[in-house]
Amino acid sequence: MTNSVSILGYFIRPLTVSDxxxxxxxxxxxxxxxxxxEINKTKxxxxxxxxxxxxxxxxxxxxxxxFGIFDNSKHIGxxxxxxxxxxxxxxxxxxxxxxxxxxxxxxxxxxxxxxxxFAFEDLGLRKIFGGIYSKNxxxxxxxxxxxxxxxxxxxxxxxxxxELDDVIIYTMTRKQWKHLYSGKYDFKF
Amino acid sequence: MVIERIKxxxxxxxxxxxxxxxxxxxxxxxxxxxxMNHMRLILEIERVFSISLSDDEVLDMTSFKGICxxxxxxxxxx
Numbered sequence: 001m002t003n004s005v006s007i008l009g010y011f012i013r014p015l016t017v018s019d020x021x022x023x024x025x026x027x028x029x030x031x032x033x034x035x036x037x038e039i040n041k042t043k044x045x046x047x048x049x050x051x052x053x054x055x056x057x058x059x060x061x062x063x064x065x066x067f068g069i070f071d072n073s074k075h076i077g078x079x080x081x082x083x084x085x086x087x088x089x090x091x092x093x094x095x096x097x098x099x100x101x102x103x104x105x106x107x108x109x110x111x112x113x114x115x116x117x118f119a120f121e122d123l124g125l126r127k128i129f130g131g132i133y134s135k136n137x138x139x140x141x142x143x144x145x146x147x148x149x150x151x152x153x154x155x156x157x158x159x160x161x162x163e164l165d166d167v168i169i170y171t172m173t174r175k176q177w178k179h180l181y182s183g184k185y186d187f188k189f
Numbered sequence: 190m191v192i193e194r195i196k197x198x199x200x201x202x203x204x205x206x207x208x209x210x211x212x213x214x215x216x217x218x219x220x221x222x223x224x225m226n227h228m229r230l231i232l233e234i235e236r237v238f239s240i241s242l243s244d245d246e247v248l249d250m251t252s253f254k255g256i257c258x259x260x261x262x263x264x265x266x267x
């Protein structure tokens with residue numbers, strides 16, 4: 001596991017149960033924050049601090065990783081690395097900027113780039129397959145800006161705003177990562 | 190005329206001096222062109238040019254040249 005890393009002015013480190021606060025819990029009560037997240041479909045799964053502690057604890061015993069994104073000591077978002085398949089070298093990633101004051105301030109970019117570096121360089125994985133709802137244009141734009149490739153469209157995979165929506169599969173290989181990001185971002189360990 | 194208005198809109202929304210970036214400006218070489226500003230840019234383009242953009246067009250507008258091409262396509266079809 002990695003220690004705190006600084007990128008684009010944010011600090012990113014593994015999230016622990018000591019990071020579970022009322023402010024963090026409030027993210028799960030905000031429809032705008034949850035709009036495109038799978039957790040939105042099971043909102044009642046996280047309705048108390050105890051539920052949130054259990055959610056964070058799950059990562060201590062699973063193959064997945066959960067990191068917090070911080071502005072100094074303020075917890076503003078998360079990044080997860082999941083569905084890791086070590087045999088095939090593949091994984092998925094998710095991010096959430098729960099504190100809306102940080103939308104449009106490159107916090108999502110910091111989280112995604114951190115996650116890609118961690119998965120490709122520390123875990124030695126080979127390719128990310130990430131799914132984004134087609135209506136989530138800001139996330140799709142960010143994926144494009146970061147250099148993901150739109151590789152597939154899964155028709156009517158899930159629901160957004162009560163209606164069926166497609167999921168777009170975005171990918172990036174370790175080779176593409178190295179080509180795009182060699183020296184581009186300043187990581188401070 | 191249309192080109193100048195596009196430059197003005199980009200400069201205004203991204204809060205940059207367009208001349209400093211020039212016609213080569215795109216989402217990869219302009220730090221201010223983030224996802225939130227992109228959505229603001231789209232809304233302003235739709236308002237200024239009285240057009241409605243599809244999701245694919247929104248995601249294809251990743252450079253000044255790309256924006257010009259899409260807007261001209263709309264204006265020519267009207």
